[in-house]
Each structure stands twice: as structure tokens, then as C-alpha cells.
Amino acid sequence: MRRLVLTVLAALATLVTGCAQVPTERIVLLPGPDGRSSGAVLVQRKGGAEGADLLLATAYAQADVARDGRLLPSTSDAATVQRDYAALMALQPARPRSFVVNFSSNSNTLTPDTVPVLASAGAALVGLKAGELIVIGHTDRVGTVEANDRLSLQRAEQVRDLLIAAGVPATAIQVSGRGEREPLVQTADEVAEARNRRVEIKLR
Amino acid sequence: MTALTRTLLALALAAPALLAQAPAAAQADTASASAASTATIGRIKSLTGGVSIDRAGQALPALIGMALQQGDRLRTGPDGGVGITLADDSLLTAGPSSQLLISRFAFNPTTYDGALDATLSRGSLHVVSGLIARKKPEAISFKARTVVLGVRGTEFIIDLGAEPP
Numbered sequence: 190m191r192r193l194v195l196t197v198l199a200a201l202a203t204l205v206t207g208c209a210q211v212p213t214e215r216i217v218l219l220p221g222p223d224g225r226s227s228g229a230v231l232v233q234r235k236g237g238a239e240g241a242d243l244l245l246a247t248a249y250a251q252a253d254v255a256r257d258g259r260l261l262p263s264t265s266d267a268a269t270v271q272r273d274y275a276a277l278m279a280l281q282p283a284r285p286r287s288f289v290v291n292f293s294s295n296s297n298t299l300t301p302d303t304v305p306v307l308a309s310a311g312a313a314l315v316g317l318k319a320g321e322l323i324v325i326g327h328t329d330r331v332g333t334v335e336a337n338d339r340l341s342l343q344r345a346e347q348v349r350d351l352l353i354a355a356g357v358p359a360t361a362i363q364v365s366g367r368g369e370r371e372p373l374v375q376t377a378d379e380v381a382e383a384r385n386r387r388v389e390i391k392l393r
Numbered sequence: 394m395t396a397l398t399r400t401l402l403a404l405a406l407a408a409p410a411l412l413a414q415a416p417a418a419a420q421a422d423t424a425s426a427s428a429a430s431t432a433t434i435g436r437i438k439s440l441t442g443g444v445s446i447d448r449a450g451q452a453l454p455a456l457i458g459m460a461l462q463q464g465d466r467l468r469t470g471p472d473g474g475v476g477i478t479l480a481d482d483s484l485l486t487a488g489p490s491s492q493l494l495i496s497r498f499a500f501n502p503t504t505y506d507g508a509l510d511a512t513l514s515r516g517s518l519h520v521v522s523g524l525i526a527r528k529k530p531e532a533i534s535f536k537a538r539t540v541v542l543g544v545r546g547t548e549f550i551i552d553l554g555a556e557p558p
Contacts, residue, residue, distance in 0.1 A: 230547055231545075
């Protein structure tokens with residue numbers, strides 16, 4: 190009887206250990222939304238033991254920390270990640286998406302298609318839990334960096350006011366100005382470029 | 394030189410800097426914790442089961458839309474899970490029985506300069522890195538139980554398995 194109990198216990202222990210797929214610590218690099226490698230992660234032991242780093246640079250590259258602390262490289266796959274982490278990934282917040290409104294050439298007035306774009310952004314916000322609109326102004330490269338920071342913020346505030354007028358709660362909106370740092374079209378300094386004078390409405 | 398080679402090289406070059414920064418970052422954490430910044434660094438976007446936030450010695454029940462602050466520690470129960478979006482668009486999702494401390498977060502929405510230090514001491518974490526990592530990869534770090542991760546614009550999972558040994 191005792192032998193049977195021990196056998197059952199041993200079997201249970203094996204089962205439990207078998208279920209614990211993860212040794213102690215596991216890092217898995219995932220592909221980006223386009224299915225391609227999304228970047229890289231350098232795994233280093235705390236305290237920085239020499240030669241103990243492991244670089245994960247391809248989709249599903251994996252690092253396990255062995256009981257003795259060594260980093261063991263391996264490769265996972267889509268099916269395994271799905272099996273082990275589907276519930277985790279189902280909780281991932283929505284990726285940000287953007288709406289863009291433009292200014293008419295050589296003016297500070299928004300183009301006529303601004304109204305439907307604002308309506309789309311407002312409607313999309315309603316469908317999102319704890320949704321926020323981040324309104325980000327951009328300029329072209331005419332003028333100083335500082336002046337363009339101010340101008341881009343003013344443009345963002347202009348669009349914010351329109352969103353509020355369209356019924357979007359003010360508490361759901363934040364404004365910022367990126368100045369001339371993020372042109373849609375690369376230009377030399379001091380070049381006027383209407384496509385770069387825009388406001389991005391980021392929903393997240 | 395390909396883009397990938399450059400990425401790898403940048404990571405290799407950043408590695409000693411990351412290590413050198415570790416003690417300084419720890420001091421900075423202490424300093425910023427005592428400053429007790431109450432600025433909003435992100436929001437809870439998804440929630441399931443039991444989740445609480447340790448803040449200034451109190452355990453607050455987590456709610457959808459709740460604003461997070463630097464120094465917050467998120468705790469999920471055995472049936473819990475939580476997804477947050479930080480101000481730089483980083484998406485962090487913690488699974489059941491997890492503990493995630495966001496010890497440092499700073500983000501300038503004009504320049505995209507900033508810093509993020511987070512530690513997962515239990516459970517599992519899914520990460521989609523955000524704008525800070527894109528601007529300056531060495532400005533963010535994720536710590537697990539025995540490893541530190543340097544991140545170059547990417548998505549990954551940290552899994553600490555069941556209970557710590």
C-alpha cells in the first residue's frame with residue numbers, strides 16, 4: 190500500500206513538474222504585428238557576469254535561465270506561444286491608431302475633410318475601454334525649433350477645441366506639440382511643406 | 394552594414410552602459426520614490442479577476458481607466474490579469490499571480506526623451522515597447538528575477554513560471 194502511495198506521489202510529482210513548462214525564468218521574443226521580427230532583446234544576468242549575455246534577435250528566439258543561472262538559448266514557435274500565453278495576449282491593450290488632419294496650403298485653416306476625420310476619431314473613442322485621444326501638432330521646418338514647438342502645440346489645441354465642440358469629453362483628450370521633429374516629408378531646414386503642417390489624433 | 398547589424402552593434406555597445414547604470418538607477422528610484430510624483434504615467438485598459446495597486450503604502454483596487462503613477466506596484470491574483478498603456482504607448486500586460494513594479498517612468502511628449510524601469514518579480518508579463526525605446530533603447534530596462542533586459546523596439550514575454558523556488 191505504502192509503495193502504491195509512493196508511486197502515485199511520484200507520478201503526481203512528475204505530472205506537476207511536467208506541467209511547469211517554464212524552468213525558472215523565460216524570455217520569448219515575439220514577432221511584430223506584421224509577423225516579422227520586431228526588434229531585439231539583450232538578456233543579461235544581474236551583476237553582469239562576463240560572457241553571460243544572450244541576444245534574442247529573431248522572432249520566437251527564447252532564453253531560459255537554468256537552475257544554475259546559465260542562460261540557455263532555444264527557439265519557440267507561434268503554436269507554443271499561443272498555447273502558453275493566449276490568455277495573457279488577449280488582455281493586451283489596443284495598439285494606438287492615428288487619424289490625421291491637415292492645414293490648407295499657406296494658411297492656418299484646416300482642410301474641409303477635417304470634420305469627418307474628427308467624427309471618425311470621436312466615434313472610435315466611444316468603442317474603446319478607457320480610451321484616450323492624444324492630439325499631436327506638427328509643423329514644417331520654416332522658423333526656429335522653439336517657435337515650431339509653440340506653433341505645433343497651438344495647432345493641437347485648435348484641434349482639441351474642435352473635438353470638444355464635437356462632443357468629445359475634454360478629460361479624454363491630451364495635447365502635445367512635436368514641432369518640426371517628425372516631418373511626414375523630409376525637407377531641408379526653412380522649406381515650406383504643407384504636408385508636414387498637420388495634427389495627428391492618436392487613439393489609444 | 395545592414396540595419397540588423399547596426400541594431401546588434403548598438404545593443405552590444407549599450408550593454409556596458411546598461412550595467413554601469415544599474416546602481417545609479419537604483420539610487421534614482423529611491424530619490425524619485427521619496428519625491429512621490431503623482432503625475433499620471435499611464436492607464437489601466439484591461440482587467441480581469443483580482444488586481445490591486447500598491448501605492449504609498451496602500452493597496453488600491455484596480456479599475457478600468459485608473460491613472461497610474463511612478464512607483465506603483467501592480468499585483469494580480471491567481472485569476473487576475475491587467476493591461477496598461479503608458480504615456481509613451483508602451484503596452485504592458487501582466488498575467489495571473491504577477492507582481493510588476495514601475496519604479497521609474499519619465500516621458501517628454503515633445504522630444505520623446507524619457508526613461509522606463511520596470512521589475513517583474515512574479516508571474517508573467519507581455520511587453521510591446523513604446524516611443525522611449527524607439528528614441529533611445531538604453532533608456533528603458535526590464536528586470537526579472539535574475540536577469541535584466543535591454544530592449545530594442547520590440548515585443549516579448551517574460552515568464553517567471555510558478556512560485557519562486
